[in-house]
Amino acid sequence: MAQATATAEAPGAASTGGTREVKVIGIVCNWCSYAGADGAGTARLKQPVNMRLVRVPCTGRIDPLLAIKAFEKGADGVLISGCHPGDCHYSEGNYYARRKFELLDRMLPHLGVEADRFHYTWVSASEGARWQSVVTDFVTKVKALGPRQGRAL
Amino acid sequence: MTHHNLTTFLKRKMPDPPGSRIGVCVKGCDSRTLVALLQENLIDKEKIYVIGVPCDGVVSRRRIEKAFNDEVVDISFADGKVTATTRTGESQEFAKDDLLFDHCKSCRYPNPAYADDLAADPVAEPVDQTPMWAGLEEFEALSPEEKDAKLAEVFETCIRCFACINVCPVCWCWDQCVCRSRKPALVSQRVGAKENLMFQMIHMLHVAGRCPSCGACDRACPVEIPLYLLHRKMNKELHEMLGFEAGLSLEGKPVFQTFDVNDPLGEH
Structure with a gap:
């Protein structure tokens, strides 16, 4: 949590908007997506620099409030990624998680956050190339929307 | 019909002398909050006596007073x-x-979902069981910027008096509430729309799976924040996602405490 808020909170960033670079928070599980991102880095796959990763033990641990808090603190996008359903290191964490993320995905547009600013997906440890494309696509979409200037969230 | 959801008072204290029971009168939506609590073993069924009251709708006292x-x-x-x-x-x-409240007009569960005894004959359930989510269309039609502006305007007025969570029958954690915690510091002590909305987000997500949109929070809010915009929308989405509705039977489980590997949630 502390990490999630600290990375998103550059002084004044949330309120100025305008032409600044977008900041995207990625919350990833230790066992799959973090390893996948690591693999992408090791393989020198080019990725946008806007992504800040927060590593958590399992997507089942990710409270939707973490994503909401990131938006409240001025993040321009939040990406959540973990093991594919069925491949969870703890067997079932991501089954619980996807219900919560789906609700969050449906609620955020209702709270004034454009749908493209939030995405949840599954990237396994061996899918470095998939990680690259997921991040690139997501950041491109967020860049198209530009920096957020949310007053409520 | 009684304005208050009396299940709320079961949060306070269970009877002390062994064998004694607390009587509680519940209408349809109240009973769903009670069932939601029973599903999670937060209330001991042996210590309460539930008198079900078939309900023909609650009138808004506020509308009268105005x-x-x-x-x-x-x-x-x-x-x-x-x-x-x-x-x-x-x-x-x-x-x-x-x-009548908007949600009472389209109520599909006027009779108690669980009761030891009924105070009157059950009222007729509506033939049309299509869920209605009253009062959301106008807000849903707004653009993201307009929604943001509207939410900021509304939550600017919140005085964080905690009436909504105190009166909420399924908001259970009391003084261990994370909204008063410093670690994690989800809500700061600053005053503003952002903090106030964050506070409501905690409430909304923590009662997800238990909240049947009984409207107690709406009625309790002294500054008349339309909290149904959050809770009813959440219930609408949960219903569209998984067909889930809170507190319908004792055997049910809250939506986030269980899963199905075949959940029809799109591959992302």
Whole structure:
């Protein structure tokens, strides 16, 4: 949590908007997506620099409030990624998680956050190339929307 | 029908002498909050006696009070009419349908989901069981910027008096509430729309799976924040996602405490 808020909170960033670079928070599980991102880095796959990763033990641990808090603190996008359903290191964490993320995905547009600013997906440890494309696509979409200037969230 | 959701008071204390029971009267939506609590073993079924009251809708006291400049001291019901009298004796008659809450008009569960005894014969359940989510369309039609502006405007006025969570029957954690915690510091002590909305987000997500949108929080809010915009929308989405509705039977489970590997949630 502390990490999630600290990375998103550059002084004044949330309120100025305008032409600044977008900041995207990625919350990833230790066992799959973090390893996948690591693999992408090791393989020198080019990725946008806007992504800040927060590593958590399992997507089942990710409270939707973490994503909401990131938006409240001025993040321009939040990406959540973990093991594919069925491949969870703890067997079932991501089954619980996807219900919560789906609700969050449906609620955020209702709270004034454009749908493209939030995405949840599954990237396994061996899918470095998939990680690259997921991040690139997501950041491109967020860049198209530009920096957020949310007053409520 | 009683304005309050009496299940709320079961949060306070269970009876001390062994073998004694607390009687609680519940209408349809109240019973769903009670069932939601029973599903999670937060209340001991042996220690309560549930008197179910089939409900024909709750009238908005606020709407009555707004019609007068004086304090309303008496409200009486007869033949679809509601007569309200103030302290000075001024009295006015309303049609009951004008005073009903929006969600009562489209209520699909007027009879208690669980009761030890019924106070009256069950009322007829509506034939049309299509869920209605009253009052959301206007807000849903706004653009993201307009929604943001509207939410900021509304939550600017929140005084964080905690009335909504105190009155909420399924908001359970009391003084261990994460909204008062410093670690994690989800809500700061700053005053503003962002903090206030964050506070409501905690409430909304923590009662997800238990909240049947009984409207107690709406009625309790002293600054009249339309909290149904959050809770009813959440329930609408949960229903569209998984067909889930909170507190329908004792055997059910809260939506986030269980899963199905075949959940029809799109591959992302």
